[in-house]
Amino acid sequence: MTKETILAAVNALPDHVTLDELIERLIFIEKIEEGFAAIEHGESQTHEEVVKLVQSWQK
Numbered sequence: 001m002t003k004e005t006i007l008a009a010v011n012a013l014p015d016h017v018t019l020d021e022l023i024e025r026l027i028f029i030e031k032i033e034e035g036f037a038a039i040e041h042g043e044s045q046t047h048e049e050v051v052k053l054v055q056s057w058q059k
Contacts, residue, residue, distance in 0.1 A: 001026070001029065001030050001033060005029060005033075006026065009022075009025050009026060009029055010022065013025065
């Protein structure tokens with residue numbers, strides 16, 4: 001996560017925010033960035049693959 005991303009997240013928050021809310025927002029953004037990186041590296045599954053996986057759990 002870059003400093004610019006952090007600053008943008010802070011600036012998007014309301015004037016009164018708790019530290020917990022800020023941390024939750026930053027963790028959320030970090031997880032999204034990790035997901036995009038996984039997709040770029042081919043480490044993701046298609047919707048159909050996930051449906052088959054979930055169906056296998058139900059047997």
